[in-house]
Amino acid sequence: MRRDSRLSRMLHVLIHMDRHYKRATSETISKMLCTNAVVVRRTMAGLRDFGYVRSEQGHGGGWELARGLDQITLLDIYEAIGKPPLFAIGPSVDQPECLVEQAVDAKLGDALKEAEALLLERFRTVTIADIAADFDRRMPEGQCNIHGNIHAEQSASG
Amino acid sequence: MRRDSRLSRMLHVLIHMDRHYKRATSETISKMLCTNAVVVRRTMAGLRDFGYVRSEQGHGGGWELARGLDQITLLDIYEAIGKPPLFAIGPSVDQPECLVEQAVDAKLGDALKEAEALLLERFRTVTIADIAADFDRRMPEGQCNIHGNIHAEQSASG
DNA sequence: CCATCTGTAACAAGATAGGTTACATGTCTT
DNA sequence: AAGACATGTAACCTATCTTGTTACAGATGG
Numbered sequence: 032m033r034r035d036s037r038l039s040r041m042l043h044v045l046i047h048m049d050r051h052y053k054r055a056t057s058e059t060i061s062k063m064l065c066t067n068a069v070v071v072r073r074t075m076a077g078l079r080d081f082g083y084v085r086s087e088q089g090h091g092g093g094w095e096l097a098r099g100l101d102q103i104t105l106l107d108i109y110e111a112i113g114k115p116p117l118f119a120i121g122p123s124v125d126q127p128e129c130l131v132e133q134a135v136d137a138k139l140g141d142a143l144k145e146a147e148a149l150l151l152e153r154f155r156t157v158t159i160a161d162i163a164a165d166f167d168r169r170m171p172e173g174q175c176n177i178h179g180n181i182h183a184e185q186s187a188s189g
Numbered sequence: 190m191r192r193d194s195r196l197s198r199m200l201h202v203l204i205h206m207d208r209h210y211k212r213a214t215s216e217t218i219s220k221m222l223c224t225n226a227v228v229v230r231r232t233m234a235g236l237r238d239f240g241y242v243r244s245e246q247g248h249g250g251g252w253e254l255a256r257g258l259d260q261i262t263l264l265d266i267y268e269a270i271g272k273p274p275l276f277a278i279g280p281s282v283d284q285p286e287c288l289v290e291q292a293v294d295a296k297l298g299d300a301l302k303e304a305e306a307l308l309l310e311r312f313r314t315v316t317i318a319d320i321a322a323d324f325d326r327r328m329p330e331g332q333c334n335i336h337g338n339i340h341a342e343q344s345a346s347g
Numbered sequence: 348c349c350a351t352c353t354g355t356a357a358c359a360a361g362a363t364a365g366g367t368t369a370c371a372t373g374t375c376t377t
Numbered sequence: 378a379a380g381a382c383a384t385g386t387a388a389c390c391t392a393t394c395t396t397g398t399t400a401c402a403g404a405t406g407g
Binding site for chain 3: 194195248
């Protein structure tokens with residue numbers, strides 16, 4: 032794998048769910064994300080545990096939003112997927128004995144902590160509704176997007 | 190592997206080399222880093238190509254600094270090891286067709302770019318000499334550290 | 348009862364840093 | 378010239394983590 036795309040994927044799908052008139056099945060969502068229904072259920076489980084979405088089993092079941100997109104920040108979703116590591120670089124060991132190594136890791140750690148704080152602050156202050164608004168500005172007609180066919184399919188089968 | 194530790198390791202070893210009165214072999218350096226001599230040569234090759242260290246083959250050969258630590262920034266070393274990815278998170282595809290996905294990735298990308306800019310700015314303004322100075326403040330007597338035995342061993346064999 | 352969902356375990360795939368072995372090449376000492 | 382000592386590098390394995398996939402148990406509604 033190259034990079035962890037769960038945050039991006041969950042934001043993506045939550046916006047679609049907001050525009051969806053009914054519950055979306057894992058299968059439907061998996062097609063939006065070009066992946067597998069099990070991957071969807073696995074990742075969305077965290078969002079359900081944190082109360083951002085609900086899932087219903089059985090016939091007619093599926094996923095739906097549990098609150099408005101303006102009530103969910105990027106930080107919320109980041110935490111709901113388990114706060115995966117943000118950085119791909121870091122020290123070689125956690126608690127080095129060598130004092131030189133300690134000094135190196137302290138300096139590097141300071142820079143990383145600053146960058147992390149900035150990133151999480153952005154996550155904290157941006158809601159998913161903000162992103163949806165960006166989308167609406169790009170597509171003011173409110174018309175089709177790449178997943179329009181999936182919505183139609185869902186409409187036909189429902 | 191969990192995280193890329195090449196930057197941390199190279200900073201660490203460059204400070205030791207600065208305190209080393211003679212060339213250090215890959216074998217000696219590998220013991221400092223608790224790794225293998227081939228890994229050392231592989232990683233240091235980038236630093237050599239960028240002119241921060243020199244290597245000599247054959248009897249009595251090894252590695253030495255090509256310039257003062259105050260003339261090398263963390264950014265220099267980051268670039269010399271090949272600018273590996275800084276973040277572990279990111280979009281799922283590079284150029285999504287879905288406009289919702291584009292909006293998500295744009296917003297996420299903005300936050301990541303801000304954090305990256307901050308991090309690289311820190312890297313740019315910190316020299317390895319700054320880190321060495323931090324070490325000296327922790328160890329004002331200038332005495333032993335965990336690698337003292339390796340220095341002594343090098344002294345005995347040289 | 349059965350089709351349709353989610354929930355979850357189990358395992359394979361793909362990517363990448365790091366570890367290891369093997370060997371070619373260069374260089375100093377004797 | 379021979380041999381010890383170093384780097385240079387290819388080749389392959391290992392560890393780790395996200396993602397993909399298969400299989401199946403359990404819940405739900407017609």
